[in-house]
Amino acid sequence: MKADPKGVMTGAYFIDGDHACAEGAIAAGCRFVAGYPITPSTEVVERIAERFPLIGGMFIQMEDEIASSIAIQGGVWAGKKAMTVTSGPGFSLMMEHLGLAAMTETPCVFVDVQRAGPSTGLPTLPAQGDMMQARWGSHGDYAIIALCPNSPQESFNLTIKAFNLAEQYRVPVLLMLDECVGHMTERVVIPPADQIEITPRRYWEGPKEDLLLFKADKDLVPPMVKAGDGYNIHVTGLTHDERGYPDMTPAAQEKLVRRLVDKIRLNADAIVEYKEDQVEGAEIVVVSYGITSRVAIPAIEQARAEGMKVGHLRLITAWPFPTKRIRELSTTVRGFVVPEINFGQMVREVERWVAGRARVRLVPHGGGSVHDPKDIYAAIAYVGKG
Amino acid sequence: MTEETMDTDISLPTNRVEDFLRMERLPHIWCPGCGIGTTVNCFAHALDASGLDLKKVAIVSGIGCTGRVAGYMKLDSFHTTHGRAIPFATGLKLANPELKVVVYSGDGDLTAIGGNHFIHAARRNVNMTVILINNFIYGMTGGQVAPTTPIGATASTAPYGNFEEPFNLPYLAESCGAVYVARWTSFHVRHATKAIKDALLKKGFSFVEIMAPCPTLYSRRNRLGDGLDQMKFYRDNSEIQNGADTKTVGLSFQGKIVVGKFVDKEKPTYLESMNAFYAQKLGDQFTPYKG
Numbered sequence: 041m042k043a044d045p046k047g048v049m050t051g052a053y054f055i056d057g058d059h060a061c062a063e064g065a066i067a068a069g070c071r072f073v074a075g076y077p078i079t080p081s082t083e084v085v086e087r088i089a090e091r092f093p094l095i096g097g098m099f100i101q102m103e104d105e106i107a108s109s110i111a112i113q114g115g116v117w118a119g120k121k122a123m124t125v126t127s128g129p130g131f132s133l134m135m136e137h138l139g140l141a142a143m144t145e146t147p148c149v150f151v152d153v154q155r156a157g158p159s160t161g162l163p164t165l166p167a168q169g170d171m172m173q174a175r176w177g178s179h180g181d182y183a184i185i186a187l188c189p190n191s192p193q194e195s196f197n198l199t200i201k202a203f204n205l206a207e208q209y210r211v212p213v214l215l216m217l218d219e220c221v222g223h224m225t226e227r228v229v230i231p232p233a234d235q236i237e238i239t240p241r242r243y244w245e246g247p248k249e250d251l252l253l254f255k256a257d258k259d260l261v262p263p264m265v266k267a268g269d270g271y272n273i274h275v276t277g278l279t280h281d282e283r284g285y286p287d288m289t290p291a292a293q294e295k296l297v298r299r300l301v302d303k304i305r306l307n308a309d310a311i312v313e314y315k316e317d318q319v320e321g322a323e324i325v326v327v328s329y330g331i332t333s334r335v336a337i338p339a340i341e342q343a344r345a346e347g348m349k350v351g352h353l354r355l356i357t358a359w360p361f362p363t364k365r366i367r368e369l370s371t372t373v374r375g376f377v378v379p380e381i382n383f384g385q386m387v388r389e390v391e392r393w394v395a396g397r398a399r400v401r402l403v404p405h406g407g408g409s410v411h412d413p414k415d416i417y418a419a420i421a422y423v424g425k426g
Numbered sequence: 427m428t429e430e431t432m433d434t435d436i437s438l439p440t441n442r443v444e445d446f447l448r449m450e451r452l453p454h455i456w457c458p459g460c461g462i463g464t465t466v467n468c469f470a471h472a473l474d475a476s477g478l479d480l481k482k483v484a485i486v487s488g489i490g491c492t493g494r495v496a497g498y499m500k501l502d503s504f505h506t507t508h509g510r511a512i513p514f515a516t517g518l519k520l521a522n523p524e525l526k527v528v529v530y531s532g533d534g535d536l537t538a539i540g541g542n543h544f545i546h547a548a549r550r551n552v553n554m555t556v557i558l559i560n561n562f563i564y565g566m567t568g569g570q571v572a573p574t575t576p577i578g579a580t581a582s583t584a585p586y587g588n589f590e591e592p593f594n595l596p597y598l599a600e601s602c603g604a605v606y607v608a609r610w611t612s613f614h615v616r617h618a619t620k621a622i623k624d625a626l627l628k629k630g631f632s633f634v635e636i637m638a639p640c641p642t643l644y645s646r647r648n649r650l651g652d653g654l655d656q657m658k659f660y661r662d663n664s665e666i667q668n669g670a671d672t673k674t675v676g677l678s679f680q681g682k683i684v685v686g687k688f689v690d691k692e693k694p695t696y697l698e699s700m701n702a703f704y705a706q707k708l709g710d711q712f713t714p715y716k717g
Contacts (some may be wrong), residue, residue: 097715118518119522267522268482388436
């Protein structure tokens, strides 16, 4: 279906990635946002707070991030599309409810505008240190989807995509900005509403008495309903059966959690998105995401100018990770260079799928700024010689 | 607030509780002599008496013995995380104001780990009913000390007795802004039923505390006998003081229990305040929030 024109601010704007995220959420049909102020994500909720009273949305500033991350789930079960927004310390507080959303298959969006940590770290400065937390931060096993925009325009586009994926797979989707993308101001084009594709909630359409809220369709995704429609649904964070009733057995655990993981793993081909530049025939591939994908460009261009065959693979979905593509490339390239603003997170995933078939060189950065492209160039040159 | 006569004439001609329960989930997990089941009975009768459209009633629980109530009610029911029933309920209610949202959970869940959410929901006057079953202990995890454990009572993590000042819950609720506050015990089934019914029909943040025995962990450890002995204690030591100043209704170990309806006042709810405020500030630009 197409976006509701009410709230879609069609036009060209000069705005930052945080504001673009807010507009993306509105265009995606989000009408419930709960948040708690934290730098460098606050501009998202500030814009939402200003815009929602004009378009019939509900914004509430909760007492903390724990509350925000579960209030949105109440909002979803009441029928809204809902989002919360935070940064590092708040993201840590939200982890239990990321798990709740995964376990109860509550479609919602968590935005994390990453800053340097651990702990309070560098509140106003960038990092990409929450990438593994996004995947594994809540206890137990589950799967999520995480997207990494590298510009304000993509922040707008991928926020819409995050809502669409959340609905399609009944899963929490994480939008992993970094402080640079969040605060970078660029041209953002918001298309007319009739050019914005929206995935509606997959409401149960069968006979009322036949509903099983946690019985999956062929694509491993169960149907949704909302409170107040007379289904007497039960939703619990306990291990549950297809009715949603607690079932404290290893068999129920195996069935449920395997499906929660498989619904993303087995649909990964449809979910995974990345962009390639001159990867075919490359000897060295730079794998990057977020702001680092832009910082890597001068390094890649310099290496190419010197005759090296360098490709660039930019992750748009960090999770699920493009495992097939990395494995495939690992048989043809000499090596991979992975710059990221942390001491080695997504590089572990690259190494896992390369499995020793090619060299993998991390270009670490502790956070607080972006890489010097010279360091990325040096890593490309090093792998090229090896 | 003036003294008023409680109308306790709620007739219970037949046991219609089954209509409100997920019978396929019984037997429940609660111990013999536990008071939680009694409060569920009261809740079912209160729902019946309230005349509310049950399709539009949702119940939210946290974690713990009382946290299991949501799972037994034949309503839209949500069993959330420990301490977070209230913020989930806040989202549910604000996203669909047509729903009557009830939070049903225990003293540890709502006032220890969930204390921050409790005070803020009361402050905002979010339109919801909070039913808190106070058994003075963490039952599910084996009888640990709680923010409600009276001074002198022992618990598994207070083996020599509790020395911390416990919460006076009606006072806490009132001071944070609750518009309806009552306390009863699981002995006072008719009063408790009436209080729940009134709370369900009250506009704004309504709060009902119901004391209930935990014979397995609280009573046994403190040598207070079984569930029936606790019910006798409630009968013999409760004093109905409707309209009592909530400052004065704190509980002590096996001391006098002041019960009654303490607060019943009118105040605009969160959504009423929001809509009125924005309508005045933004005029025609405002799109009134309807959920």
